[in-house]
Amino acid sequence: MTPSEFETLLTSYTSGTCSQEERELVESWYTHAAEHSDMPPLDAAELAFYRQKIWNGLEQPQPLHAESHRAGRKLWLKFAAAASVLIAVFAGYQFLGHKSPKPKLTAVRTAPDILPAANKAFLVLPDGREVNISNLTEGTVAQFGHMTVRVKGKGVISYKIHPSVRAADRDIWYTIKTPAGGQWPVVELPDGTKVHLDAASSVSFPLSFAGRRTVSMTGQVFFQVVHDESRPFHVRANGIDIEDLGTDFNVKAYPDEQEVETTLVEGLVRVSKDTRKVMLVPGQQAVSRSKDARLERRQADVIGVLAWKNGVFHFDHTSIEEVMQQLARWYKVEITYRKDVSEVTFTGDLPRNLKLSRLLEMLSVTGLRFKVDGRKIEVTN
Structure with missing residues (x-):
């Protein structure tokens, strides 16, 4: 199944028009991907974050009958958020699990870890x-x-x-x-x-x-x-x-x-x-x-746009410079580059409550290396 086919399946899932078989396929796929993908392994807290983010929106995907336009829109946003996470995770799984070998985790730390904001x-x-x-x-x-x-x-x-x-x-x-x-x-x-x-x-x-x-x-x-x-x-x-x-x-x-x-x-x-x-x-x-x-x-x-308010970094084909700019504000760090990384992008949703080293490990799927020295991060490819 291609990412576009899976996105179509998720659309019917969130609108409540999918069959029971399709619903079971989506839910079983998520459980399998979360536990067996080649992405940097999630610890218990991170796995709980992604599961909760998805299940909050997809636990009961029946058609919406909101009492007002405002309520209906907020429910739609909730379902759309959950679907976007599944699509991003699926795309990452396809890329990492089937198109390239598992990358080395290249976040090198030479000082105590940095906590999130x-x-x-x-x-x-x-x-x-x-x-x-x-x-x-x-x-x-x-x-x-x-x-x-x-x-x-x-x-x-x-x-x-x-x-x-x-x-x-x-x-x-x-x-x-x-x-x-x-x-x-x-x-x-x-x-x-x-x-x-x-x-x-x-x-x-x-x-x-x-x-x-x-x-x-x-x-x-x-x-x-x-x-x-x-x-x-x-x-x-x-x-x-x-x-x-x-x-x-x-x-x-x-x-x-x-x-x-x-x-x-x-x-x-x-x-x-x-x-x-x-x-x-x-x-x-x-x-x-x-x-x-x-x-x-x-x-x-x-x-x-609202991901930051909900405790999430949201990246959609975002340049690595913009990604690191957000990290600089959130973790109060200084970013430098040894080589040109202007063509490197990243897509995915990451929890904002991670320690810096853990988040950099997740970003290492881009092939970049990160050297942390105090509150300075050197990025190189």
Whole structure:
């Protein structure tokens, strides 16, 4: 069976139109491939990760009868995510098991292993001082300048204005930022909007949304905006303005990348750059490039875009330079190259909670070698 034939089978599987025999084929194949493929062997935790990711979506693949469009779309995304994992694993199995010998694991480590990113963030006060909010325990209520911060749960913080703040001080801006090697699951803004920050990212906001709701950001941030028809929510990112009317959307705007990507999951947004404007519907993406004035609209791989938020690295024929760039942010490491690797790509989903050495072992199927010295990684072919 070819990968395209298997993808067709998975499509009928996830839509609930496959036969019992076909269903048993898919499920038995996964069990066999997970335990007997020639890929670098998975330990118990990693095997559980892939199995759970698939079974969560495919345990009951009957036709969907959602109560609403929103619920139906979320169920569809869940099934599509599981199918994409099976397809990626199948493609890797075909390549490794039938087209080439098992590669040597070539991640060479000369220092203690590096752990994945953890919940770590800083609150930047108007005077430039930084407060490590990662040290605040659940239930803590702390006063920072005119802001009262409350830790509502693990990785969840909210803030409100101190009652004594004068009207003139309500436009003072604060920033919450994550370093390389850090992330922050949820920041609740005063209007109820929730913000999720990836590694090396930031969101800046005024003390109060007294008038127009506007924030700015860098890096990669997922927004769950509370609807307020009288006050649209605006996000500014590297020359782009995103106007939202009650929506879930993702913005990727790292300063060291050439593109700003806005991906819409639910609702409606208007993306503007200079005089250009595009409207997005769910499943679409607006792309702006720093080298020109264009603003393009295209269909998005929503599952892939949101993978980071769900604890997964998602790569689809991704250049090894981009793969390593993501690892540099997540593990807080520096990447160097001894030879040209511009033609090397990688496809697959990998857990973000792996130690660095284990993840590099998985990437070694590309034929590359990785030498780790402290927080420096040298890549060569």
